[in-house]
Every structure is written in structure tokens, then in C-alpha cells.
Amino acid sequence: MKGFKYIIGLTLLAFGVKAAYEGKNIVVLDEKNFQKEVMDIAQVNVVVFYNKEGANERLSKEITTVSEKLRGFVKVGSVNCDIEDNESLCDIEEVTEHPQINIYIPAPADDGSKGVIKKARVVYKGIKKAKYIAEYATSNIVSLVAPITGGETVTNSKINFSSFLGVKTYPKLILCTDKPETPLLFRALSLEYFGKLLLGEISNTETELIEKLNVQKFPSIFYFEIGSDVPILFEGKGNHDNIVAFIEEREKIAKENAEKAKEEEKQPLFDPLPEEIKSQEDLLKCINGFGVCAISILSYEPDFEESVKQHNEEIEILKKLKEQNKKIGGPFKYAWINSVEHGKKFIKDFDVPDMLPVFMIINGKKKVYRVDRGAFDEESISNFLKDVRMGRGRFFSYKFDPQLDNVKDEL
Template identity: 25%
Template sequence: MFSSAVLFAFGIIASVNGFYSANDDVIQLDATNFDRLVIQSSDVWFIEFYASWCGHCQNLAPEWKRAATALKGIVKVGAVDADTHKSLGQQYGVSGFPTIKIFGANKRSPTDYQGGRTADAIVEQALSQLRTIVNERLGKRGGGGGGGSSDGSGGKDTVDLTDSNFQSTVLDSEDAWLVEFMAPWCGHCKSLAPEWARAATELKGKVKLGVVDATVHTQLAQRYGVQGFPTIKFFPAGRKDGQAEDYNGGRSSNDIVAWALDKHQASTPPPDVFEITGQADLDSNCAEKQLCIISFLPNILDCQSNCRNEHIRMLKKFGESYKRNGWGWLWVEAFRQPKLEESVGIGGFGYPAQVAVNARKGKYVVLKGAFSETGISAFLRELSTGRLTSPLVPLSGVADGKLPTIVDSEPWDGKDGKLDDVEDIDLSDVNFDDDDDFDMKKERVDL
């Protein structure tokens, strides 16, 4: 009885301590071989730091063995009894069990594995890590398959972000960013992927969308407190201090776009209202925009500086209200650009006037209402919603549907207009005799 009990006890101890053996594909590591096998090698290593008394470690062991067998010859899978070899655990900051470290290209700076504890999840992350290293060696931006293209939220307009490029790509940029932290095994992340890609395309030029595989690029995940997937963070436009705001919108592309545009609008300065004095003004504020709003203001003699400035202030106010649309805003004095006026059906009378031009399509629509806050507000609302009372029509009298060439002119100096001085003629030296006066009168009568 006693011998049976002793043997049973030793069997328990053996099974607890013997998570891995020489018969497994898991490579057992300790202080004597760690530097030679791991640090000095060019292989990618997934290493578990465990303790023999740890129940979670015992549960992980069969999955770790399966992963090691599946990855044999591809990625090295090792294990360290950190309870016995405490110096190794301390060297790599191990404070709980099991802790899994990934020793990738930079062996001196391993990253924490934060994926699932199944063989499938471990293998998937190991292969993702390999893709990241291969793409970096090829000089490709981002982590390749480690980010979004295959399992995450990738698309042609999304950006793969990594521990190595996040600072330069996101934090050092002036752009606004929405960044998704995902895991390839995460079902919710897979559902989000097509919506994220569509949103990235729709937000192009306004807010950039990126993807981080948080199971590979664990430094970023730890920095931003990622605890579940997907986690989305917003980084506003302008200079960044590294802080991020949690995304709290829906997960459809429409929800993502609406939320991002609200943030974009709040952080974007209002557009200026530029006077058209040369071709560059039209090109940068009209040809490169979805729409441009062009106002034709009265001649300065008909609407002096106070009047004109009031018009411009009103236009700037509308520019602020509709800045999320990314429209261009322009004004020009009546008769200064006759070909431009002709191309959009303006000219000769009815100033001030306003048109909206889609330069890419070569079409325009004229403000039919009053040039007032009420009239312009209704016009812009129609443009913003796409529900126009009058449809856009093709530009008139132009080649290839393109806006006419602008004639260079001097910008307004901000002052009131003045009539040209007329030189007074001194008539004191002119003599009119009676005959002359008679003849003039006669001529007038004869007419």
C-alpha cells in the first residue's frame, strides 16, 4: 500500500514537472544553451516561460507541443522552466505564468505574445511573424500579412502599421488617423474587415485608416492598453503627443465614416475663400476638389469695401459650416473673368451670383435663390445632400469640358473703389461770338 502511494505520488510529480521531454518537438531551454540556440540564431523563436506548479501552463502544454510539431523546420518553439531557471525569467521580465515571448529579427528586444492559447492560434501568429520579417527584408512598408490584407481589415486604402513604422507613419504625420488593433483569429475583426476597407476608401484624403496586428506588434498593443479585439483608436490631425482617443462608434462603414468626418471637421481649420487672380487659384481650389463654390461679386464701385467684406464674411461662415465636405471656395469680381462667367451661365447682370462647379465632370449648377444667408444656405444644403432642385449641366463654350483659362489680374487691395479722375478743362480762354452761338443753336434746331 505504502509503495503504491509513493509510486503514485512520484507519478504525479513526474507528470507535473515533465511538461516537455526529448520526444517532443518543443526545445527545452535553460541558461546554458539559451544564448547559443536563440540569441545567436537567425530563426524566429516562440518561447514559453512556465512554472511546473502552474495549472494554466499544464493546460497549455499539449497545444504548445502540437504547435511545435506543426512549425517544425519553420519556426522554433521552445520552453523555459522559469521557476527553476529564475535568472532567465528575470532577464526577460517574466512575472507570471505562462509568459510567451517572440524572438524575431531583433533577438535583443523580444515581444510578448498576446494571442490565443490553442495550437491553431499559435501557428497562425508564428506564420504572421514570419511574413512580417520577410516583408521588412524586402523593404515593403508595414507587416504584410501580419496586418490587414489576409485576415484583418486590409484594403488598398488601408495602411499596415508595425512597431517599427508607427512613430514615423502616424505620430510624426499631420494627418488624422483611425487605427484598428486586431488579431487574425478574431471573428469580429474578420467581420469588420470589408467595412474598414470601404471606410478607408471613402475617407481617402481626409482621415487615414491603419491596421495593427496586435498579436505580432505587441509593443503597440501594450502602449495603448489593448485588451480585446478589435480595438480602434483615433489620433487627431496635427502635432501628436502620442495620446489616442477611443473610437465609440458603430462598425459599419457608414458609422465609421460619419464618426471620422465629425472628428475631421472638429480638428480641421475652416477653408479660406480665395480671390481668383490667376490659374493657380482655380486649379488648387476647384480642379482638385469634389466641388468648388464660386461667387461673382459686384464691381467695387457698386459694392464698396464694407459691402464686399460682408459678402466674404458670409462665404467664410458657410465654409466653416461645410468644411467637412472638402469643397473649394472662390470669389471673383464681376466682369474680371468673362470666359469663366460665360462657361457657367453668368454674365452681364444679376450680381452677386454663385455657382457650384464639379470640375472633374465638367458640370455646374447656379444658385437660383437670393444671394443671402437664407438663399445660399438652402443651395448648399441641396449640394451637401445631393438632392438638387436643378441638376448639374455641362459647362458652356469650353473644350473637353474643362474650365476656361484664367486671365491674370491684380488682387483687390481691400479699399473702396474710386472713379477715375477726369481732368477739368479751362474754358475761360475760349471765345464764342454771336454768330457762333447762332449757328450752334440753328444746328440744334435743324437736328
């Protein structure tokens, strides 16, 4: 019976060790992830090192409380020194008792390099209660929030607004506040986003800046994308989760916009000018190629001033239609035929009215066409194209091969 109780006791002890210092907000640390989760970040870390003797249920509850109360402010982790792979880590971190709580706090780099932070290790010797551990940890949350002034000068303690926005490397998050001290949340965010986001703070005494940003209440938080001076107001409840979600959403939008811009750079430059169809090859390229060919039959005589004026007005209409088509991702390719030089047979075959200009579409793949018999203006043609996209109205089929004859050759 004693042997059975001994086995049960070992089982419970093993379970206790496994479950100790673990929780939703506690990172299980080991030799592989310690550098990344602790030493490579600027946030304050509370790390408890323990072995089977250190599987203290009471302290485990206190550490769990710290991890819950300081979620988003401090990172909490645990290292089981009984695991063989963690022995060297526990030696490096100078663990001499179990359990031992180490606090890792951000400190300036030894060489004073800007934008560089190292982590200093402090063995916590205070009362091992959640309240006191939390107080000690939060007291070491230094502020990397830049005080911002509306003045033109830059001092060691303050940076002017334009200089702050002028930093092209990172997006910015600015807090407008009526409090004399930087809030703990913003101090913690400045460490969490170290090297990713610049955080600044504007006091309510900076009246010109407050008016410039149209601040309606305190506190107010504004986000600025990289290279932008346009403020984006955070409108949620000012807690850690909501602010982080807001930042992540802005980062996602910025990334999508950057990818879109990169794709657009690969595309040939957009030319709003519609192409003139001058040959049979041009005609077939428009009709049989990708998309729907939108052809305008114009009458253009460059030797006559009135004709030139009318032609320029017609081309401007087509340019606007082409630009609108690009914006909505429409299927139309815009081109025009000068009926003075070409198109007598084309006009006859497609039953184009004699009164020019005339707008029409041809779908070479489906062998159908439709002539707009309304006015040649932007509104009328836009309505016609809308009907085409919606499948409204009658389309006519054709079985012949479209031909672009040359009027001058016929003469």
C-alpha cells in the first residue's frame, strides 16, 4: 500500500511540475526561444525559473495573476530547469535558487547607439506576491515616447512636430493628452513597437498643434503612415488590445497599398488618349483582341479650324470615358476612326448613321455589335455603356469580316 501511495505521490508531483507557471499569458521558455522572446525585444520580461522543488502552487498563482493583470504591458515567461536542454540556459541566467524570478529590463546600449536597446537582468528579491512583482516590473517600463512641440527648435527633451513627421523610416502614433505624465499604456507600447513604430506625445498646452489636429477630447490618438502628414484618428476604446488591433489594421492597409503600388509600377503607363485606327491591322487588333472594342466614328479635317475644335472636344470626351473605364476596371478599349480618310465600307456594313460623330461597341469574340444612337457626350455614352455592362438593350450579330477601306484609295 505504501508503494502505491508513493507512485501516486510521484504522479501528482509530476503533474504539478508540468502545470506550474503555465497559463494563457505565460510563455514557456527554453534554450531555443529565450533569445527571441526575452533578449531581442525591448519590453520588460518577468521570468520565473523553477525545478520540481520550485513548483510552488502559491507562487504559480501569483505569477499567473501578474501575467493577466499586466497583459500587454509586460511579458511573463517560465523556464523549467529540470529539463535537460534548459540546464545551460539556467546556468547562463545565474539561477541559484528555485523558484527564482528574474526581471529583464530595457537599458541603453553600452556604446550609446541610437535606436539600440539591450536587456539588463535583475534578480527579483522583493515580496513574491503579484502586487509587488507587478509594481516592480511596471516601474521599469521606461518611456520611448517623444514629447512633441509646435516650436521650430529641437532640444534634447522635445522634438518639433514637422521633424517628428519628417522621419521617413517608420509610421507614427501620437497621443494628445491633458495628463502631466506619459500613461503606462503608451510607455509600454513604445517598448512593444520599438524599431517598428515611433510614438509621440502632445500636451494640451501645445494649443496650436491641438487646434491643427482638431482634437475634440483628451486623450486622442492619431496614426500617421510613413511619409504622410495626414492624421488618422483612433476611435476605439483606449486599451491595449484595441490600440494594437488599430495599428495592425493600419499596417495591413499600408502593406496592401504598397503591394498595389508595386504592381501598378509594373504596368505600362496609362495613356488616356484613344488610339486612332489607321489600318486593317489596327482594326482587327481592337475588335479581336482582349476586351470589347469601343469605336468612335469621327469626321476630322485638320485644315479647317472648326473641325479641329470639334475634334478636340470629341477626343476630350473619349479621354474622360477611358479614364473612367480604368477606374472601374471596365472591359472597353477606346479607339476612333477618321471617316474623312477611312471607313466608308465599315460604316455601311455596321449600319452606322450618317450623322457623325457616332459611338459603337464591337465584341469580336461573340461577333456582336451595338451602335449608340444617342448624343455624343459623356453622360449619354456613359449611360449607353452602363446598359451594355448590365446586358440591357439589343445587340446585333454579324458574320462578315470587318473591313477598313481607304476612302482616298477609292477616289
